[in-house]
Amino acid sequence: xxxxxxxxxxxxxxxxxxxxxxxxxxxxxxxxxxxxxxxxxxxxxxxxxxxxxxxxxxxxxxxxxxxxxxxxxxxxxxxxxxxxxxxxxxxxxxxxxxxxxxxxxxxxxxxxxxxxxxxxxxxxxxxxxxxxxxxxxxxxxxxxxxxxxxxxxxxxxxxxxxxxxxxxxxxxxxxxxxxxxxxxxxxxxxxxxxxxxxxxxxxxxxxxxxxxxxxxxxxxxxxxxxxxxxxxxxxxxxxxxxxxxxxxxxxxx
Amino acid sequence: xxxxxxxxxxxxxxxxxxxxxxxxxxxxxxxxxxxxxxxxxxxxxxxxxxxxxxxxxxxxxxxxxxxxxxxxxxxxxxxxxxxxxxxxxxxxxxxxxxxxxxxxxxxxxxxxxxxxxxxxxx
Numbered sequence: 001x002x003x004x005x006x007x008x009x010x011x012x013x014x015x016x017x018x019x020x021x022x023x024x025x026x027x028x029x030x031x032x033x034x035x036x037x038x039x040x041x042x043x044x045x046x047x048x049x050x051x052x053x054x055x056x057x058x059x060x061x062x063x064x065x066x067x068x069x070x071x072x073x074x075x076x077x078x079x080x081x082x083x084x085x086x087x088x089x090x091x092x093x094x095x096x097x098x099x100x101x102x103x104x105x106x107x108x109x110x111x112x113x114x115x116x117x118x119x120x121x122x123x124x125x126x127x128x129x130x131x132x133x134x135x136x137x138x139x140x141x142x143x144x145x146x147x148x149x150x151x152x153x154x155x156x157x158x159x160x161x162x163x164x165x166x167x168x169x170x171x172x173x174x175x176x177x178x179x180x181x182x183x184x185x186x187x188x189x190x191x192x193x194x195x196x197x198x199x200x201x202x203x204x205x206x207x208x209x210x211x212x213x214x215x216x217x218x219x220x221x222x223x224x225x226x227x228x229x230x231x232x233x234x235x236x237x238x239x240x241x242x243x244x245x246x247x248x249x250x251x252x253x
Numbered sequence: 254x255x256x257x258x259x260x261x262x263x264x265x266x267x268x269x270x271x272x273x274x275x276x277x278x279x280x281x282x283x284x285x286x287x288x289x290x291x292x293x294x295x296x297x298x299x300x301x302x303x304x305x306x307x308x309x310x311x312x313x314x315x316x317x318x319x320x321x322x323x324x325x326x327x328x329x330x331x332x333x334x335x336x337x338x339x340x341x342x343x344x345x346x347x348x349x350x351x352x353x354x355x356x357x358x359x360x361x362x363x364x365x366x367x368x369x370x371x372x373x374x375x
Contacts, residue, residue, distance in 0.1 A: 123286055133287030135373045136280040151280040155273060196342050215349040221287050236290040243294060243346065247301055
């Protein structure tokens with residue numbers, strides 16, 4: 001337990017202590033941390049129930065922990081519930097929200113999710129083997145399925161939300177900011193650049209970098225993928241999302 | 254090989270339908286999946302350009318001409334009162350995505366064509 005808070009404290013005692021302390025004080029933080037740590041096994045147990053649905057267990061534990069923290073901060077002992085009774089729906093709710101918000105943007109049948117996963121795998125394998133992006137018929141042949149199934153799977157994959165791609169890339173950001181000067185250069189000769197500049201400037205570094213590489217350096221998605229160390233599919237998703245956002249914001253202004 | 258025609262009202266609501274059709278049509282032309290991704294992006298941009306210049310009670314006619322190893326997509330409207338700007342960001346994006354773009358605008362009749370050929374060697 002952090003800061004020597006005795007693990008023999010009951011939930012009730014920990015929560016009473018927590019309620020008595022002012023938020024933001026070191027003591028409050030210690031009791032909060034102790035409660036979080038004490039209930040991590042509950043989070044892990046609940047997260048494992050969702051583990052076979054295509055999301056990494058670590059991610060589920062992470063969002064489950066957010067649910068736990070919310071439960072700790074919202075718990076009202078005067079209502080007479082056991083803490084774990086109160087925490088469980090909060091944790092499960094957070095994990096379910098993760099599935100709803102951050103994975104498949106639309107409900108995609110399980111068959112299609114699985115198909116989509118094998119197509120993605122075949123796509124990577126064939127890209128390495130052929131040294132270029134494969135065609136749909138090459139993927140179909142590789143997997144022994146019909147071309148229209150491949151197309152369907154690619155479409156389904158496009159429905160897979162891009163939210164989880166928005167993780168910060170701290171280690172890359174310094175190299176990327178060196179490229180920022182090229183933004184003005186890239187926008188040279190573009191009519192609505194005044195409205196574009198702030199939109200582009202507001203993009204995450206990596207997304208902006210990828211946009212510049214694709215549309216102003218005329219690199220292919222495959223070349224960008226190699227340079228950035230991500231998959232071409234990932235590049236495609238970032239471009240789709242970024243262009244859609246720019247289009248929407250440009251028409252709003 | 255095949256010609257597919259779709260007509261949709263000129264509202265953003267149908268971009269998904271056109272994008273999806275483009276993906277399927279391009280697969281039959283045996284483009285690479287990377288090209289299909291590019292084409293889908295290009296279709297989004299092209300469709301958005303037309304929606305901006307065609308009144309929303311009018312139709313946009315989209316023709317997919319699918320040949321082995323190549324696809325041509327024509328976006329046509331007989332009611333485009335304004336020109337499509339060729340110096341905008343969307344145009345820059347289109348040019349980077351599609352090797353061959355044609356824009357013909359006479360009176361109110363506008364046709365924007367995108368053409369792509371497979372890079373996969375058999």
